[in-house]
Amino acid sequence: MAVGFAIIYNTTRVFHLAHGAVLTCAAYCFYVTVAVSGLSLLVAVPITVAVAAALGCFIEFCVYAPLRRRGAGPAALMIASLGLLVLFQNLFAIVFSTDIRTVRSGGLSIFQFGALTVTSLHIVIAIVTVCVFAVLQLFLTATKQGRAIRALSDNPQLAPVVGIEVERTYLLVTAIGSGLAAVAAILLTWDLGVQPEMGFLIVFYSAVAVVVGGAGYLPGALLGAVAFGLVQQLSIWQLDSRWQNGAVFAVVLIFLALRPQGLFGSRLNVRRA
Amino acid sequence: MKASLLLVLAGIAYGTAAAAQEPIKIGLSQIASGPYADYWNRQVNKPAMLAIDDRNAKGGVNGRKVVGILEDNKGDATTGAAVAHKLIEIDKVNAIFVAPTPPALAALPIAEAAGVPVLSTSTSPKIGQSPWGAVAQPPADRAGIGYAKFVAEHGLKHVASIAEDNDSVAISVNAFRSALAKSGIELVDAETYKAGSQDFTAQLTKIRAAQPELLLMQSASAASYGFILKQMAELDFRPKYIITYYQITDPQVRQVAGDLVNGVYFLQVPVDAEWNARVFKPRMGYDADGNGALAYDALAIYLDAYAKAGTDDPKTVRQTMLDYQGYKGAVGAWGYNGQAVTQLQFEVAQVAPGGGVTVIH
Amino acid sequence: MGYLVTLLTIISIYTILTASMDLVLGYAGMFSFVHAALYGVGAYAAALVVLKLGLGLGAAFLAALAVTVLVSLVTAVITVRLEGDYFILGTFCVANVISSVMDNWTDVTNGANGLYGIPPAQLFGWTIAPGVPFLAVTALSAAAVLWLKHRLVSAPFGICLQAVREDEAVASVLGNDVRRVRIVIFAIGGAITAVAGTLLAFYLRFLDPTTFTFAFTIFVWAALFVGGSVSTLGTVVGPAILVLFPEALRFVGLSGTHVANVQQALYGLLLVVLMMYRPQGFFGRHAMR
């Protein structure tokens, strides 16, 4: 998820809250295909990813692109994106009710590795994430479009000069990012289930992860997410779990203050001259 | 803005016009939106409306029709205050039924000023302290004591709790702790989580390390019970006893946790099975849990008392309700016995395989 | 008409908050995600002064003022050097920390139980009765805040703020201490939220943390964008619309299960449409960029 957010954010520089809407939509799509129409995962997963990508592009095409053409800046885009998130959240609430929807029930098979217990799903998540990530890196470095994306995120002004079709690249980026969101959504749905409001906080957490990891550097997003998760888990051992939330965000805040460019961020936050 | 103002004015006109007629009006200031909306509709709003329909079926209150007016308070205090004003001043309701605690507490000063009884199924005892309040739900601290009683009876020594960070839950956990302290039992670990959380592994891992014989789960949403049970299994954490509140019987729990819910102990308001089978399920299509039953009774007993009082004076009606003996409804025969908070006691039950419930005592 | 009075009181309180947000976000271009929390800090400070020390409105307000200004100064000093979205996240973190304190510092804030039994406002020994008298006080405060705001921004200081919003580098070489300007306006914004917080404490006479979650900050943003930033009229109209619209729905028989969602969905849609066709909101002079 964080990675999906990161790639869109880095390239389009849109604080893409609507990403949460895409995620939730994907989750419900997965729920419908698997739990309701009882299709096999082999069918459901591609459909979900496709739908998510489609929705992502739809948003990009019908909202962001026109806004950019009207010369809107990040602020306007962010508000629009916020509006979209709210809109979708409530549409889902109307269609699917606010009850939690699950695709399976009961616990998962567990494995003991000495002290720590992991569920089969955790293993799957780990594998999937690594795979997705590897593929993504390969795509970004090896292919023409991939390089285009990187060029665009490095320097939006210069990109068109070297013959990159900006709008098309944005569309591509959104498609990929949304696809990643779908993957995250599937895993989440499999583990916990779907609720209309699931998107918002997840987006914010992944945004935090991106920042912690350092914007403009994809592996950062991944490591940032891991670091964020670790702090969340460990804080409970150190102090009363009531303070978990506060503690985590205090840490992130201090981190932001001390190292705004993130753990691995190369983009320095000097004021643009 | 002009348009909406006009609408408001139109509404006021409408409201006052309606007040001219004779029906008895009950204002329902309840949650109708947000993450808990659906549970709330199932187990509070609809049962309450059902009680009103049944009363009308019996010919209303001394021939007068009863009208229920539902307003969404979003479970939040600011909206709750606005809703209370709307119901009292525009709809001229004879009583307000409000369950969620923040809007209930925000509504109290307004209702007191206007002299309108506030019926509630909130687990917060504060509403009972008001001269206009009446609480049909056993307050949270009573639940805490109930849990402690269970612990003592089973001679357990090491117990832990995982509870949502909200007011009534906090109250019951504190009551639990102090009751345990009296009988020299130690609460080895008390973890909390933010409302709406779905990942409890961190808390559960910590509790597991303390190896309690019993785990108390307290939450405001049924779904989180499901997640806790699920993640306990996934952490291979299986305490001898798990005890919780009657929301465990909500279908959502089984939906999430599957059979893991079987055998879980819980405190329940004794819902009258016969009533549920005869009155509730046929029309609603699902079982009433404690909230549903109490929402029904809170209104039914008020309307009975209203008929008995034979006056419109709200204070008399409320007093008649509190002294009213021999009511029999969704939770069997009960009454306020003169108190502002019901004397209703919990019973311990256990979730049976396949969704049933076996009452222990 | 107590109900209308309630709505007007709420609108006045929200107007104060929107005005504060307009200064910080509209003029200085800082997307503060912490406003709801500051508002809460003010409300709690006021309520505590009343409950624990039994003082009146004046003292409560001063306390709220002191605390919010302090908190917002600290926030600003930490987050002000962060750019754009980083600033949003920074303030988002602060908001979370604050609400966590409200939830868990039970000895003082009474945690999730909230603060209950706040007496009606006392001013110089006089009791301000709930209803019309209190509305009068609230409305006057709102008017005062709006005047203050207009006074600030009608002077060259207002130009400095907007210069910082439009182009930091240029603003700085023109002699504006960008960092300082930002911190100052953030503190002023915080001070204004204290007014709203105090009023809320005495209006509701019951506080609980759920009132001050960041969802409410988003509401204030929406109010500002709908009404229109960099304007006085906008900061009144925005909240008015967002409060009256849903209340009006109650009267056209639309209340209950899905209405709330429909309504929320509509206002999400409204934000999108506004950004596309009228980025400066209904009465704003500055288009969001």
Place this chain on the structure above:
Amino acid sequence: MSILEVKSLSLSFGGLRVLNEVSFAVEAGTITSLVGPNGAGKTSVFNVISRLLTPDAGEVWLEGQRIDALGPHEAARRGLGRMFQDPRIFKGLSVRENALAGARIRANHPWHALIRDRRTAQEWSETETRVAGILAEFGLGTRLSERAEDLSFAEQRFLSFARCLAGEPRVLLLDEPTVGLDIRAIANFTERLRQLVRRDGITVLLVEHNMDVVMAISDCVHLLVQGQIVASGPTAEIRRHARMIEAYLGDRHVAQGA
């Protein structure tokens, strides 16, 4: 004495050496030009002087005081004015507000915005008139209340110049002020510049590609190539400097030939 002096400035971005031991001085009351091919580092020099960038090494002296540790606003308050290559006017604000933004007065302070004592009010109104005057000289006097983004490019350029002058700088850094101006506008502009130097005794450091302008108005020229000063001297001499001809006039003759 020289009013502005940079001593062995060095600056690099991520390993790339942008400025290398750059030193030169600007005499008070003169127009000094800093010329050189694209990417020679002229704008970087300006950014360092106006404190938007901090050099890896070197010093910047303004009127005998070292300023390379100050913030940009402090440098500005010591009489340093900076005009950017693209106008960078405040699009959202009116023409008047844009120009006023350049003035540093008591009313910029929130306290004085609230408590408008006589001194503040007087200074403010005086500034309004002064700024209106400056705008009038650029032919913007009748358009004070228009949104700045509605102005033509040339007008925006003038506006940003006026904004700069509103701060009453003693030393003025101009980054390619004539780009995108037509002949008449350029003439008008250079005339204003001369006037400023002669009448108001302002010192100008100019980065300019238009050699006619450079040669016409500057007293002294420094040639910056690949981050190094390769030639300095009075205009008359530098005109004939080998590196100068190589860098500019040479290919300009070719251009004329073609």
